Amino acid sequence: MEFSVERSDPRPGSAELRLAGALSVRNVPRALSRIRELLAAPASGVRFDLAGMDSLDGAAAALLLGLCDELRARGIAAELAGATGRAGEILELVASSPRGIASQVAPTAPGVFEQVGRETAELWTLSRQILDFTGNTVVAAGRALRDPRTVPWRSVLRVMERAGADGLPIIGLITFLVGLVSAFQGAITLHQYGADIFVADGVAIGIVRELGPLMVAVVAAGRSGAAFAAELGTMRVSEEVDALRTIGLDPYRYLVLPRVLALTLMLPILTLLGNAFAIAGGAVVGVASLDVPLAAWARQTHDAIDIWYVCSGLLKSVAFGLAIALVACQAGLATRGGAEGVGRSTTSAVVSSLFFLVVIDSAFTVLYHAWDL
Numbered sequence: 001m002e003f004s005v006e007r008s009d010p011r012p013g014s015a016e017l018r019l020a021g022a023l024s025v026r027n028v029p030r031a032l033s034r035i036r037e038l039l040a041a042p043a044s045g046v047r048f049d050l051a052g053m054d055s056l057d058g059a060a061a062a063l064l065l066g067l068c069d070e071l072r073a074r075g076i077a078a079e080l081a082g083a084t085g086r087a088g089e090i091l092e093l094v095a096s097s098p099r100g101i102a103s104q105v106a107p108t109a110p111g112v113f114e115q116v117g118r119e120t121a122e123l124w125t126l127s128r129q130i131l132d133f134t135g136n137t138v139v140a141a142g143r144a145l146r147d148p149r150t151v152p153w154r155s156v157l158r159v160m161e162r163a164g165a166d167g168l169p170i171i172g173l174i175t176f177l178v179g180l181v182s183a184f185q186g187a188i189t190l191h192q193y194g195a196d197i198f199v200a201d202g203v204a205i206g207i208v209r210e211l212g213p214l215m216v217a218v219v220a221a222g223r224s225g226a227a228f229a230a231e232l233g234t235m236r237v238s239e240e241v242d243a244l245r246t247i248g249l250d251p252y253r254y255l256v257l258p259r260v261l262a263l264t265l266m267l268p269i270l271t272l273l274g275n276a277f278a279i280a281g282g283a284v285v286g287v288a289s290l291d292v293p294l295a296a297w298a299r300q301t302h303d304a305i306d307i308w309y310v311c312s313g314l315l316k317s318v319a320f321g322l323a324i325a326l327v328a329c330q331a332g333l334a335t336r337g338g339a340e341g342v343g344r345s346t347t348s349a350v351v352s353s354l355f356f357l358v359v360i361d362s363a364f365t366v367l368y369h370a371w372d373l
Helices: 028-038 058-073 085-096 112-146 153-165 168-193 196-237 240-246 251-288 294-304 307-333 338-370
Strands: 004-011 014-023 045-056 077-081
Touching (some): 014 028, 058 085, 112 251, 112 307, 196 307, 251 307
Protein backbone atom coordinates (compact mmCIF):
# COMPACT_ATOMS: atom_id res chain seq x y z
CA MET A 1 0.00 0.00 0.00
CA GLU A 2 1.32 3.45 -0.90
CA PHE A 3 2.21 5.83 1.88
CA SER A 4 -0.11 8.75 2.57
CA VAL A 5 -0.34 11.45 5.22
CA GLU A 6 -3.18 13.81 6.09
CA ARG A 7 -3.44 16.66 8.58
CA SER A 8 -6.34 17.59 10.77
CA ASP A 9 -6.70 20.20 13.50
CA PRO A 10 -8.91 18.67 16.20
CA ARG A 11 -8.64 21.86 18.26
CA PRO A 12 -7.08 25.27 17.75
CA GLY A 13 -3.27 25.24 17.97
CA SER A 14 -3.08 21.44 17.78
CA ALA A 15 -2.29 19.39 14.69
CA GLU A 16 -2.70 15.68 14.03
CA LEU A 17 -0.96 13.91 11.18
CA ARG A 18 -2.51 10.58 10.20
CA LEU A 19 0.06 8.33 8.49
CA ALA A 20 -1.08 5.32 6.49
CA GLY A 21 0.45 2.70 4.22
CA ALA A 22 4.08 1.58 4.03
CA LEU A 23 6.99 3.83 4.94
CA SER A 24 10.49 2.64 4.16
CA VAL A 25 13.90 3.91 3.15
CA ARG A 26 12.75 4.05 -0.50
CA ASN A 27 10.04 6.66 0.05
CA VAL A 28 11.42 8.44 3.12
CA PRO A 29 12.60 11.54 1.16
CA ARG A 30 9.20 12.04 -0.44
CA ALA A 31 7.40 11.41 2.86
CA LEU A 32 9.64 13.86 4.71
CA SER A 33 8.97 16.55 2.13
CA ARG A 34 5.20 16.00 2.41
CA ILE A 35 5.24 16.03 6.22
CA ARG A 36 7.20 19.28 6.30
CA GLU A 37 4.65 20.87 3.96
CA LEU A 38 1.83 19.90 6.33
CA LEU A 39 3.76 21.21 9.34
CA ALA A 40 4.31 24.58 7.71
CA ALA A 41 1.11 25.86 9.36
CA PRO A 42 1.85 26.91 12.96
CA ALA A 43 0.81 24.61 15.81
CA SER A 44 1.69 24.34 19.48
CA GLY A 45 1.44 20.56 19.48
CA VAL A 46 1.71 17.79 16.89
CA ARG A 47 0.43 14.24 17.20
CA PHE A 48 1.52 11.58 14.71
CA ASP A 49 -1.19 8.93 14.42
CA LEU A 50 0.42 5.69 13.21
CA ALA A 51 -2.62 3.44 13.53
CA GLY A 52 -2.94 3.22 9.76
CA MET A 53 0.69 2.21 9.15
CA ASP A 54 1.01 -1.21 7.49
CA SER A 55 4.79 -1.46 7.64
CA LEU A 56 7.71 0.56 8.93
CA ASP A 57 11.46 0.05 8.68
CA GLY A 58 14.35 1.39 10.72
CA ALA A 59 14.99 4.39 8.46
CA ALA A 60 11.34 5.46 8.66
CA ALA A 61 11.30 5.05 12.43
CA ALA A 62 14.45 7.15 12.73
CA LEU A 63 12.81 9.80 10.52
CA LEU A 64 9.73 10.07 12.72
CA LEU A 65 11.73 10.15 15.94
CA GLY A 66 14.03 12.77 14.46
CA LEU A 67 11.04 14.93 13.48
CA CYS A 68 9.73 14.72 17.03
CA ASP A 69 13.10 15.76 18.43
CA GLU A 70 13.25 18.63 15.96
CA LEU A 71 9.77 19.86 16.92
CA ARG A 72 10.51 19.64 20.64
CA ALA A 73 13.70 21.62 20.09
CA ARG A 74 11.49 24.38 18.61
CA GLY A 75 9.19 24.32 21.64
CA ILE A 76 6.40 22.31 19.97
CA ALA A 77 5.00 19.30 21.81
CA ALA A 78 5.23 16.17 19.65
CA GLU A 79 4.25 12.55 20.17
CA LEU A 80 3.98 9.30 18.24
CA ALA A 81 0.87 7.24 18.94
CA GLY A 82 -1.15 4.37 17.60
CA ALA A 83 1.67 2.19 16.25
CA THR A 84 0.80 -1.50 16.53
CA GLY A 85 2.24 -4.85 15.51
CA ARG A 86 5.60 -5.00 13.76
CA ALA A 87 5.63 -1.23 13.17
CA GLY A 88 5.28 -0.62 16.90
CA GLU A 89 8.10 -3.06 17.70
CA ILE A 90 10.49 -1.39 15.24
CA LEU A 91 9.59 2.06 16.52
CA GLU A 92 10.19 0.97 20.11
CA LEU A 93 13.52 -0.64 19.18
CA VAL A 94 14.79 2.46 17.38
CA ALA A 95 13.54 4.72 20.18
CA SER A 96 15.50 2.70 22.74
CA SER A 97 18.74 3.11 20.76
CA PRO A 98 20.97 6.15 21.30
CA ARG A 99 20.29 8.70 18.57
CA GLY A 100 23.34 10.84 19.22
CA ILE A 101 27.07 10.22 19.13
CA ALA A 102 29.09 11.66 21.95
CA SER A 103 31.71 14.05 20.75
CA GLN A 104 35.24 12.81 21.13
CA VAL A 105 38.30 14.88 21.65
CA ALA A 106 40.83 14.30 18.89
CA PRO A 107 43.91 12.59 20.30
CA THR A 108 46.91 14.82 20.54
CA ALA A 109 50.32 13.78 19.31
CA PRO A 110 52.42 12.35 22.14
CA GLY A 111 55.29 14.45 23.34
CA VAL A 112 58.95 13.57 23.07
CA PHE A 113 59.20 12.27 26.63
CA GLU A 114 56.09 10.14 26.19
CA GLN A 115 57.47 8.62 22.98
CA VAL A 116 60.81 7.91 24.65
CA GLY A 117 59.00 6.31 27.57
CA ARG A 118 56.89 4.10 25.32
CA GLU A 119 59.88 2.99 23.26
CA THR A 120 61.84 2.26 26.43
CA ALA A 121 58.99 0.21 27.87
CA GLU A 122 58.63 -1.75 24.62
CA LEU A 123 62.39 -2.35 24.51
CA TRP A 124 62.35 -3.55 28.11
CA THR A 125 59.45 -5.92 27.38
CA LEU A 126 61.22 -7.29 24.30
CA SER A 127 64.44 -7.77 26.28
CA ARG A 128 62.59 -9.72 28.96
CA GLN A 129 60.93 -11.91 26.31
CA ILE A 130 64.29 -12.64 24.66
CA LEU A 131 65.93 -13.45 28.00
CA ASP A 132 63.03 -15.70 28.96
CA PHE A 133 63.16 -17.47 25.61
CA THR A 134 66.94 -17.89 25.77
CA GLY A 135 66.83 -19.26 29.30
CA ASN A 136 64.09 -21.78 28.55
CA THR A 137 65.83 -22.88 25.36
CA VAL A 138 69.14 -23.39 27.18
CA VAL A 139 67.37 -25.42 29.86
CA ALA A 140 65.67 -27.58 27.23
CA ALA A 141 69.00 -28.09 25.42
CA GLY A 142 70.72 -29.02 28.69
CA ARG A 143 68.10 -31.65 29.45
CA ALA A 144 68.47 -33.00 25.92
CA LEU A 145 72.25 -33.30 26.35
CA ARG A 146 71.81 -35.04 29.66
CA ASP A 147 69.29 -37.51 28.26
CA PRO A 148 69.06 -37.54 24.43
CA ARG A 149 66.12 -39.94 24.64
CA THR A 150 63.93 -37.03 25.74
CA VAL A 151 64.41 -35.31 22.37
CA PRO A 152 61.42 -35.82 20.02
CA TRP A 153 63.58 -37.19 17.21
CA ARG A 154 60.62 -37.88 14.95
CA SER A 155 59.79 -34.19 15.00
CA VAL A 156 63.45 -33.37 14.35
CA LEU A 157 63.55 -35.65 11.30
CA ARG A 158 60.27 -34.28 9.98
CA VAL A 159 61.53 -30.69 10.26
CA MET A 160 64.86 -31.70 8.68
CA GLU A 161 62.98 -33.08 5.70
CA ARG A 162 60.94 -29.89 5.27
CA ALA A 163 63.90 -27.57 5.77
CA GLY A 164 66.40 -29.68 3.83
CA ALA A 165 65.09 -32.01 1.16
CA ASP A 166 62.07 -29.86 0.31
CA GLY A 167 64.24 -26.75 0.00
CA LEU A 168 67.03 -28.32 -2.05
CA PRO A 169 65.57 -27.49 -5.51
CA ILE A 170 65.32 -23.75 -4.88
CA ILE A 171 68.68 -23.69 -3.09
CA GLY A 172 70.30 -25.58 -5.96
CA LEU A 173 68.85 -23.21 -8.55
CA ILE A 174 69.84 -20.05 -6.69
CA THR A 175 73.39 -21.18 -5.89
CA PHE A 176 73.89 -22.41 -9.46
CA LEU A 177 72.94 -18.97 -10.76
CA VAL A 178 75.16 -17.28 -8.16
CA GLY A 179 78.12 -19.36 -9.35
CA LEU A 180 77.30 -18.56 -12.95
CA VAL A 181 77.10 -14.81 -12.27
CA SER A 182 80.30 -14.89 -10.21
CA ALA A 183 82.16 -16.55 -13.07
CA PHE A 184 80.92 -13.97 -15.57
CA GLN A 185 81.95 -11.11 -13.27
CA GLY A 186 85.41 -12.55 -12.72
CA ALA A 187 85.88 -13.20 -16.42
CA ILE A 188 85.29 -9.54 -17.27
CA THR A 189 88.66 -8.59 -15.79
CA LEU A 190 90.72 -11.78 -16.05
CA HIS A 191 89.89 -12.35 -19.72
CA GLN A 192 91.70 -9.11 -20.59
CA TYR A 193 94.95 -10.62 -19.27
CA GLY A 194 94.44 -14.07 -20.77
CA ALA A 195 93.96 -15.53 -17.29
CA ASP A 196 90.62 -17.22 -17.89
CA ILE A 197 91.69 -20.32 -15.98
CA PHE A 198 91.98 -18.29 -12.77
CA VAL A 199 88.27 -17.56 -12.86
CA ALA A 200 87.91 -21.06 -11.44
CA ASP A 201 90.00 -20.04 -8.41
CA GLY A 202 87.91 -16.95 -7.75
CA VAL A 203 84.61 -18.80 -8.06
CA ALA A 204 85.70 -21.74 -5.90
CA ILE A 205 87.21 -19.69 -3.08
CA GLY A 206 84.47 -17.06 -3.08
CA ILE A 207 81.73 -19.67 -3.04
CA VAL A 208 83.01 -22.03 -0.34
CA ARG A 209 84.18 -19.26 2.01
CA GLU A 210 81.52 -16.60 1.59
CA LEU A 211 78.77 -16.70 -1.02
CA GLY A 212 77.75 -20.34 -0.63
CA PRO A 213 77.00 -20.31 3.11
CA LEU A 214 75.47 -16.85 2.97
CA MET A 215 73.12 -17.49 0.03
CA VAL A 216 71.97 -20.81 1.47
CA ALA A 217 71.30 -19.08 4.80
CA VAL A 218 69.32 -16.31 3.10
CA VAL A 219 67.09 -18.85 1.37
CA ALA A 220 66.69 -20.78 4.63
CA ALA A 221 65.69 -17.59 6.43
CA GLY A 222 63.01 -16.92 3.83
CA ARG A 223 61.72 -20.49 3.77
CA SER A 224 62.29 -22.15 7.12
CA GLY A 225 62.49 -19.01 9.25
CA ALA A 226 59.17 -17.71 7.98
CA ALA A 227 57.60 -21.17 8.34
CA PHE A 228 58.80 -21.56 11.93
CA ALA A 229 57.50 -18.13 12.93
CA ALA A 230 54.14 -18.68 11.23
CA GLU A 231 53.66 -22.15 12.71
CA LEU A 232 54.51 -21.17 16.28
CA GLY A 233 52.67 -17.87 15.95
CA THR A 234 49.50 -19.65 14.85
CA MET A 235 49.83 -22.12 17.71
CA ARG A 236 50.34 -19.21 20.09
CA VAL A 237 47.24 -17.23 19.08
CA SER A 238 45.11 -20.39 18.94
CA GLU A 239 46.27 -21.25 22.50
CA GLU A 240 47.83 -24.55 21.49
CA VAL A 241 51.03 -23.56 23.29
CA ASP A 242 49.05 -22.96 26.48
CA ALA A 243 47.35 -26.32 25.98
CA LEU A 244 50.76 -28.04 25.91
CA ARG A 245 51.67 -26.40 29.21
CA THR A 246 48.30 -27.41 30.67
CA ILE A 247 48.92 -31.11 29.99
CA GLY A 248 52.45 -30.84 31.39
CA LEU A 249 54.49 -30.69 28.17
CA ASP A 250 57.30 -28.17 27.73
CA PRO A 251 56.79 -26.13 24.52
CA TYR A 252 60.51 -25.45 24.29
CA ARG A 253 61.25 -29.16 24.30
CA TYR A 254 58.58 -30.17 21.80
CA LEU A 255 58.35 -27.07 19.59
CA VAL A 256 61.57 -25.05 19.76
CA LEU A 257 64.28 -27.68 20.26
CA PRO A 258 63.33 -29.85 17.24
CA ARG A 259 63.37 -26.83 14.92
CA VAL A 260 66.68 -25.52 16.28
CA LEU A 261 68.35 -28.93 15.99
CA ALA A 262 66.93 -29.61 12.54
CA LEU A 263 68.00 -26.33 10.95
CA THR A 264 71.40 -26.30 12.66
CA LEU A 265 72.11 -29.80 11.35
CA MET A 266 70.68 -29.28 7.88
CA LEU A 267 72.27 -25.96 6.95
CA PRO A 268 75.86 -27.32 6.69
CA ILE A 269 74.58 -30.14 4.47
CA LEU A 270 72.66 -27.69 2.31
CA THR A 271 75.76 -25.48 2.18
CA LEU A 272 77.89 -28.33 0.84
CA LEU A 273 75.31 -29.10 -1.82
CA GLY A 274 74.88 -25.41 -2.62
CA ASN A 275 78.65 -25.05 -3.03
CA ALA A 276 78.63 -27.92 -5.50
CA PHE A 277 75.81 -26.34 -7.52
CA ALA A 278 77.55 -22.95 -7.52
CA ILE A 279 80.88 -24.41 -8.66
CA ALA A 280 78.99 -26.27 -11.38
CA GLY A 281 77.46 -22.97 -12.50
CA GLY A 282 80.93 -21.44 -12.71
CA ALA A 283 82.17 -24.44 -14.68
CA VAL A 284 79.39 -23.97 -17.23
CA VAL A 285 80.64 -20.44 -17.88
CA GLY A 286 84.26 -21.56 -18.03
CA VAL A 287 83.62 -24.36 -20.50
CA ALA A 288 80.92 -22.76 -22.63
CA SER A 289 82.01 -19.12 -22.65
CA LEU A 290 85.73 -19.06 -21.85
CA ASP A 291 86.62 -22.23 -23.81
CA VAL A 292 88.48 -23.74 -20.85
CA PRO A 293 88.55 -27.56 -20.96
CA LEU A 294 86.41 -29.15 -18.26
CA ALA A 295 89.31 -31.25 -16.97
CA ALA A 296 91.52 -28.17 -16.62
CA TRP A 297 88.73 -26.26 -14.88
CA ALA A 298 88.12 -29.12 -12.45
CA ARG A 299 91.84 -29.46 -11.69
CA GLN A 300 92.20 -25.72 -11.10
CA THR A 301 89.16 -25.74 -8.81
CA HIS A 302 90.56 -28.70 -6.86
CA ASP A 303 93.91 -27.00 -6.41
CA ALA A 304 92.32 -23.72 -5.29
CA ILE A 305 90.08 -25.16 -2.59
CA ASP A 306 91.80 -25.76 0.72
CA ILE A 307 90.10 -27.94 3.32
CA TRP A 308 90.06 -24.98 5.70
CA TYR A 309 88.12 -22.91 3.19
CA VAL A 310 85.37 -25.51 3.23
CA CYS A 311 85.44 -25.85 7.02
CA SER A 312 85.32 -22.08 7.54
CA GLY A 313 82.18 -21.89 5.42
CA LEU A 314 80.60 -24.79 7.29
CA LEU A 315 81.31 -23.11 10.63
CA LYS A 316 79.45 -20.07 9.36
CA SER A 317 76.55 -22.23 8.22
CA VAL A 318 76.20 -23.80 11.67
CA ALA A 319 76.02 -20.35 13.25
CA PHE A 320 73.60 -19.19 10.55
CA GLY A 321 71.26 -22.14 11.10
CA LEU A 322 71.27 -21.67 14.87
CA ALA A 323 70.56 -17.94 14.56
CA ILE A 324 67.73 -18.36 12.05
CA ALA A 325 65.97 -21.02 14.12
CA LEU A 326 66.28 -19.12 17.40
CA VAL A 327 65.11 -15.81 15.94
CA ALA A 328 62.16 -17.41 14.14
CA CYS A 329 61.02 -19.46 17.14
CA GLN A 330 61.29 -16.48 19.48
CA ALA A 331 59.24 -14.31 17.12
CA GLY A 332 56.63 -17.05 16.79
CA LEU A 333 56.20 -17.60 20.54
CA ALA A 334 55.98 -13.83 21.13
CA THR A 335 53.04 -13.47 18.73
CA ARG A 336 50.04 -11.48 19.92
CA GLY A 337 46.90 -10.23 18.20
CA GLY A 338 45.45 -12.97 16.01
CA ALA A 339 46.10 -13.35 12.29
CA GLU A 340 47.55 -9.84 12.00
CA GLY A 341 50.01 -10.66 14.76
CA VAL A 342 51.10 -13.82 12.94
CA GLY A 343 51.89 -11.73 9.86
CA ARG A 344 53.89 -9.24 11.90
CA SER A 345 55.84 -12.02 13.62
CA THR A 346 56.64 -13.71 10.31
CA THR A 347 57.89 -10.47 8.80
CA SER A 348 59.89 -9.65 11.91
CA ALA A 349 61.45 -13.12 11.94
CA VAL A 350 62.67 -12.90 8.34
CA VAL A 351 63.99 -9.34 8.62
CA SER A 352 65.71 -10.01 11.96
CA SER A 353 67.22 -13.23 10.63
CA LEU A 354 68.71 -11.44 7.63
CA PHE A 355 70.13 -8.76 9.92
CA PHE A 356 71.77 -11.33 12.19
CA LEU A 357 73.12 -13.22 9.18
CA VAL A 358 75.00 -10.12 8.05
CA VAL A 359 76.24 -9.44 11.59
CA ILE A 360 77.44 -13.03 12.09
CA ASP A 361 79.07 -13.14 8.67
CA SER A 362 80.88 -9.87 9.38
CA ALA A 363 82.06 -11.18 12.75
CA PHE A 364 83.44 -14.37 11.20
CA THR A 365 85.18 -12.41 8.45
CA VAL A 366 86.87 -10.11 10.97
CA LEU A 367 87.94 -13.05 13.14
CA TYR A 368 89.34 -15.00 10.18
CA HIS A 369 91.29 -11.94 9.07
CA ALA A 370 92.55 -11.19 12.59
CA TRP A 371 93.72 -14.77 13.09
CA ASP A 372 95.12 -14.95 9.53
CA LEU A 373 92.94 -17.94 8.67
